[in-house]
Each structure stands twice: as structure tokens, then as C-alpha cells.
Amino acid sequence: MEGIELAALLAQIQANTVITVGLIFASAALATGLGFALLGGKFLEGAARQPELAGMLQVRMFIIAGLLDALSIIGVAFAALLLFANPLLGAVQAAAGA
Amino acid sequence: MNEAQFAKTIAWLMRVQAILIAVCGLVMAALGGLAWAMAALLGGGFGLFLTAITALRVGLGLNQKPKQMVRGFYRAMLIKFLLAGIGFVIVARWFPGYFLPVLAGYSVTIMAYWLAMRKMALMPGSTTDNE
Numbered sequence: 342m343e344g345i346e347l348a349a350l351l352a353q354i355q356a357n358t359v360i361t362v363g364l365i366f367a368s369a370a371l372a373t374g375l376g377f378a379l380l381g382g383k384f385l386e387g388a389a390r391q392p393e394l395a396g397m398l399q400v401r402m403f404i405i406a407g408l409l410d411a412l413s414i415i416g417v418a419f420a421a422l423l424l425f426a427n428p429l430l431g432a433v434q435a436a437a438g439a
Numbered sequence: 440m441n442e443a444q445f446a447k448t449i450a451w452l453m454r455v456q457a458i459l460i461a462v463c464g465l466v467m468a469a470l471g472g473l474a475w476a477m478a479a480l481l482g483g484g485f486g487l488f489l490t491a492i493t494a495l496r497v498g499l500g501l502n503q504k505p506k507q508m509v510r511g512f513y514r515a516m517l518i519k520f521l522l523a524g525i526g527f528v529i530v531a532r533w534f535p536g537y538f539l540p541v542l543a544g545y546s547v548t549i550m551a552y553w554l555a556m557r558k559m560a561l562m563p564g565s566t567t568d569n570e
Contacts, residue, residue, distance in 0.1 A: 377516065381509045388505035396501050399508055400448055401559060403497050407490070407514055407552040414520065418527035418542055425528070426535030 347437050354430055358423050365420045369413035376409045442501055448555070449494040456487050456551040463547040467540045482544025485526050491550065493519045536563035 384402050388395040422428070460483030468476035493515045500511030523545075530541050 373520075377513065384509060384512075385505055388508075389443070392505075393506055395508065396445065399497065399501060399512070400445055402512065403494065404452075404552055404555045404559065406512070407473065407493075408549065408556070410516060410520055411546075411549040412521040414527070415542065415546065417524050418531070418538075418545075421524075421528045421531035422535065422538050425532040426538070 342372065347433075349429065350433060354427070354433060358429065362420045362423050365416045369416040373410055373413040380406060399438055418426065442498065445498055445501055447560075449490075449498070451558070452494075452551055452555050453487060453490060455554055456483070456490060456548045459550055460484065460487065460544060463544050468542065474537070475540040478534075478540035479544035482530075483548055484542035484544075485523075485541075486545045486546075487549030489523060491521045501530040514530065 375400055384395075384398050387398050460480060463483060464476045464480045467479035496515035496518065497512055500508045503511070527542075530538055534541075
């Protein structure tokens with residue numbers, strides 16, 4: 342009986358983890374997509390108005406993009422941790438082993 | 440802005456990143472010993488490498504038409520995102536014990552972008568309010 346309860350608990354944690362990872366991926370994709378779309382659109386707008394400033398705008402776009410995709414990458418990194426070495430699962434397994 | 444100015448900005452950015460990575464390595468050495476310090480340096484080095492290849496690809500698109508510049512820029516960002524994703528999956532899958540220092544090392548490279556933004560904001564004639 343205890344084995345079944347433990348398996349149910351692990352399954353519940355895994356299910357919640359999968360939902361969390363999905364939310365992380367979805368929000369990262371949505372936010373980065375919107376951000377990059379705005380960034381690219383504004384760059385084209387600026388370059389069309391003042392073509393001589395296109396190079397300068399490109400550098401600024403590069404720097405802002407570095408910040409923009411950083412949070413998504415960190416989110417994906419945490420999602421990878423949850424998928425491959427879930428610390429929540431480890432805690433339950435350790436408690437069950439003890 | 441020509442290629443020389445772009446290269447100068449990127450060199451400054453990477454120099455600041457290297458300094459921040461070294462500081463992070465020292466902090467991690469104090470917290471978790473040599474292994475954590477090496478992991479932080481590895482994570483930071485990975486961030487530095489990604490900055491370099493992205494800057495290279497973006498730099499190649501300078502002085503082209505805006506459409507081609509944006510295309511090159513998006514491709515560079517895609518490659519950066521993919522490589523970062525693969526790197527973190529490798530760390531999470533095979534070296535989960537070193538995930539925190541690697542992520543800390545990578546994260547400090549992002550601080551350099553904030554500093555670069557501040558530097559650019561303080562540059563003369565940087566304001567966009569020119570009406």
C-alpha cells in the first residue's frame with residue numbers, strides 16, 4: 342500500500358513538473374517572440390527614417406536582445422533542470438528511502 | 440557606426456563580461472571550493488563564447504540593407520538560443536550538481552549587457568528625444 346501511495350505522490354510531482362515546464366516554455370516563447378518582433382520592427386522603422394543610423398541601431402538592438410533572451414535562456418535552463426534532475430522528486434525519493 | 444566602432448563596443452562588452460566571470464569564479468570558490476569555481480568559469484566562458492559568436496554574426500551584417508541586417512540578427516539570436524539550450528540540457532542531464540555555479544557564471548555575463556546599456560545611455564548624443 343505504501344508503495345502505491347509513493348508512486349502516486351511521485352506521479353503527482355511529475356505531472357505538476359511537466360505543467361510547470363510547459364508554462365515556462367510557453368511564457369519564454371511568447372515573451373521573447375513579442376520582444377524580438379517589437380525590436381526588429383522598431384529597428385526597421387528607425388532604419389527607414391534615418392538609414393545612416395542603421396549601424397548604430399543595430400548595435401543597440403544587439404545589446405537589448407542580449408538582455409531580452411537572457412531571461413528566456415535562464416528559464417529554459419531551469420526547465421531542463423526540472424526535466425532531467427528534478428530536485429523535488431529527489432527529496433521525496435530520499436524521504437521514502439529513509 | 441562602422442565596423443571598428445562596433446568591434447570596439449563588443450570588445451568592451453566582452454572585457455566587462457570576463458571581469459564579472461572572474462569575480463563570480465572567486466565567489467563560487469569561496470562558497471563551494473575549486474570545483475564550483477571551475478563550473479562558474481565554465482558557465483561564464485560559455486556565455487562569453489555565445490556573445491562572441493552572436494556579435495560576429497551580427498557584425499557580418501553591418502553595412503547591409505536593413506532587411507538583411509534583421510535577418511542576420513535573428514539568425515544569430517536563434518543560434519545563441521539553441522546553443523545555450525543544448526548547453527544547459529547537458530549540464531542538467533549529466534552534471535546536475537554543478538547546475539547552480541554554471542548558471543551563476545552564465546548569468547553574470549548578462550550583467551555586462553546592463554552596463555553596456557548604461558554606457559550607451561551616457562554617451563553624448565545618445566538620446567532619442569531629438570525633436
